[in-house]
Amino acid sequence: AQKVTQAQTEISVVEKEDVTLDCVYETRDTTYYLFWYKQPPSGELVFLIRRNSFDEQNEISGRYSWNFQKSTSSFNFTITASQVVDSAVYFCALSEAYSGAGSYQLTFGKGTKLSVIP
Amino acid sequence: EAGVVQSPRYKIIEKKQPVAFWCNPISGHNTLYWYRQNLGQGPELLIRYENEEAVDDSQLPKDRFSAERLKGVDSTLKIQPAELGDSAVYLCASSPGTGFYEQYFGPGTRLTVT
Secondary structure, three states: OOOEEOOOOEEEEEOOOOEEEOOEEOOOOOOEEEEEEEEOOOOOOEEEEEEEOOOOOOEEEOOEEEEEEHHHOEEEEEEOOOOHHHOEEEEEEEEEOOOOOOOOOEEEOOOEEEEEEO | OOOOEEEOOEEEEOOOOOEEEEEEOOOOOOEEEEEEEOOOOOOEEEEEEEOOEEEEOOOOOOOOEEEEOHHHOOEEEEEOOOOHHHOEEEEEEEEOOOOOOOOEEOOOEEEEEO
């Protein structure tokens, strides 16, 4: 079963519009972390945010904000007043702690390609 | 502070040939990861090292893939022989330790097998 689902494959917005990227995850753990990464055309994944399962407080960083809701197993990412430089593929990822293989590894969604049109 | 360094950035080989990728993690990062990213997909973990020990290689296709991290710093990932299906981007990442740390990624090596 897919653990991280990013249902939006591609999104196009006009510059200065707000855009929300959806992320739904699945886990049986009570302790886990969620991440967002940005992958610009250059290919290097850039860390954006890490959120632990016990902290549902929303986070804001400049034009970026994140909404974590355990009740719906979602960790959505909003970009306010989008800019052309925001064009990239954005990945949501889940990290779980359990014994054995796979512990703490990042399980990524398939990504959402965001295109911001000037 | 220098980021994760990978080389080469691009590699084109014919099937059945061997290929190797090199990674130098961020200084002081004990944990090193190799991921494979297929087109249109998120990265998938191949192997995780803690210092020089491979602590999670459950997803590494051991019949043709091998990896090493001598002295717990640089790492090399090898494929021998390569198959058409191995065409992908191979990403290296590092983190200060094992746990819920953020991982820092290198630019990747784009492998094309013809």
